[in-house]
Amino acid sequence: MGSTHTSMAARQPLDAYGVLLSHGPSTTSELGVTSIGTETRRDNPELGRLHLRARGMNSPKTVWYAEDRHDPRDVVRKYVDVNPGVLDRPHRAIVQLFGDHSDMLAWAWGEVADEYDVERLEHEHGETEHGGTCGLCGEDYEYTLPDHLEKDCEA
Numbered sequence: 623m624g625s626t627h628t629s630m631a632a633r634q635p636l637d638a639y640g641v642l643l644s645h646g647p648s649t650t651s652e653l654g655v656t657s658i659g660t661e662t663r664r665d666n667p668e669l670g671r672l673h674l675r676a677r678g679m680n681s682p683k684t685v686w687y688a689e690d691r692h693d694p695r696d697v698v699r700k701y702v703d704v705n706p707g708v709l710d711r712p713h714r715a716i717v718q719l720f721g722d723h724s725d726m727l728a729w730a731w732g733e734v735a736d737e738y739d740v741e742r743l744e745h746e747h748g749e750t751e752h753g754g755t756c757g758l759c760g761e762d763y764e765y766t767l768p769d770h771l772e773k774d775c776e777a
């Protein structure tokens with residue numbers, strides 16, 4: 623975060639949206655403010671607020687973006703950058719996590735996922751990505767057993 627942006631925000635604390643446009647997808651503190659008020663959000667309908675809640679993510683940071691100005695792939699990269707805990711789950715769970723926000727961001731994650739080597743992390747955890755049969759409910763699952771147990775298991 624450059625000092626230019628900080629001083630801009632200090633002089634014009636209400637122009638967080640202007641800082642956002644020039645800086646790219648940003649956390650709240652990077653915009654030089656402690657929060658974005660409902661008034662700012664109302665006056666700037668393109669202002670997007672990405673805040674995901676998921677197991678294992680403590681105090682996730684919010685990422686602000688301008689829907690028609692910022693590439694959704696950059697929004698996802700920024701979110702992962704400031705919330706690395708998002709990567710501590712299988713690729714498909716991350717797709718669903720971003721998909722809870724919008725189909726656009728789910729697509730964007732799919733586009734940038736290779737940059738983060740999520741598959742390697744799965745293998746380090748001894749999981750398989752090719753499915754199997756659950757010993758608890760007898761159903762076949764197409765991804766990983768932990769993923770099945772969390773989402774689909776009927777046992």
Ligand SMILES: [Zn+2]
Binds near residue numbers: 759760761774775
């Ligand atoms: Zn099961």
